[in-house]
């Protein structure tokens with residue numbers, strides 16, 4: 001008999017919900033919605049499979065609040081009750097296992113591919129410079145901002161009614177709310193721009209309207225960058241200040257990540273700093289300053305791969321639960337296997353997922369190659385997610401080059417099907 005791990009301890013949230021253990025699946029966009037942007041039976045199979053692996057909470061891939069702006073064709077959109085039965089079936093399928101299901105609710109802002117919208121919406125009209133794939137955004141008017149705030153609340157209340165167990169507001173990774181937080185993308189001079197207080201106003205207003213819509217007993221989490229890791233972007237000091245405001249905003253969990261599409265910190269293959277290598281998780285050292293002020297439970301997502309590193313982070317009180325994403329695409333049962341002692345470590349495969357190795361040079365040699373490699377890696381994981389969603393086993397030896405082309409082709413096909 002192995003003695004129970006600290007990972008198996010339940011966690012009680014401020015709203016009263018009890019998470020059965022300390023492993024939380026980070027959001028991963030699934031891309032398997034139908035052409036009406038509704039959930040499908042593929043979501044049911046995927047989340048039923050994950051739930052049987054005993055992850056405490058499964059946070060969904062980002063669910064969009066506005067049909068006009070997606071992170072990717074294939075996203076689920078919830079802006080009215082038209083896909084309600086499909087959402088309910090997704091929640092019911094998840095509840096066949098032991099996991100709770102939270103919805104990540106999101107607006108991509110300028111990180112909306114051209115195939116979806118040539119004129120996305122952002123804090124200011126500053127275009128994302130990535131292989132021409134993203135249009136020049138329109139700066140949101142005050143009316144647009146009010147509309148987005150209301151949309152987050154509407155989406156959250158529909159998901160609650162459909163049986164989801166919580167929501168997470170996506171304020172990280174350079175999406176709409178994160179674009180408001182960053183001085184690089186927010187050059188407004190009204191009450192939503194300029195000082196940090198003004199740049200954080202959108203986030204705080206979204207939280208208030210979501211909380212008013214779902215009531216006090218329903219988990220509302222926030223995913224926030226510890227830093228954008230970009231010159232002139234949102235910094236750790238600013239994050240620490242925002243967390244103090246979040247203390248007053250009544251959230252149930254804070255998930256710390258980092259980076260944007262232009263600087264994909266959360267998608268690294270190997271930690272660079274020696275201190276990070278030892279602790280595995282990319283953002284753990286930043287979490288220390290955040291934990292010092294945070295009153296809500298805190299999790300860090302990115303890089304955790306061994307049971308020991310996870311247990312140490314919890315035992316040291318650095319964080320309250322472990323966020324983990326990519327390993328669940330290869331082993332949906334790993335939490336159960338950690339708990340029963342069958343497994344102690346997950347493979348760290350990301351360094352293998354580089355196209356053009358020895359041909360295009362190292363992954364870091366140019367911005368364009370980095371962007372292609374990131375797309376290849378995303379495509380490789382999308383492929384594994386789709387396999388699980390079809391009831392198949394993951395395919396570890398799938399080529400990243402094939403993954404890149406399959407992903408670009410599929411996303412283009414989905415975008416066209418939505419339009420016609």
Ligand SMILES: Cc1cc2nc3c(=O)[nH]c(=O)nc-3n(C[C@H](O)[C@H](O)[C@H](O)COP(=O)(O)O)c2cc1C
Nearest residue numbers: 026027028029061062266301302303324325326381
């Ligand atoms: C295929 C894929 C899709 C992702 N989609 C999202 C998403 O929809 N929302 C989000 O906040 N993060 C997303 N992420 C980032 C993960 O939630 C997580 O922060 C990141 O993968 C680092 O954690 P890991 O090292 O445990 O994989 C995605 C990651 C992958 C691999």
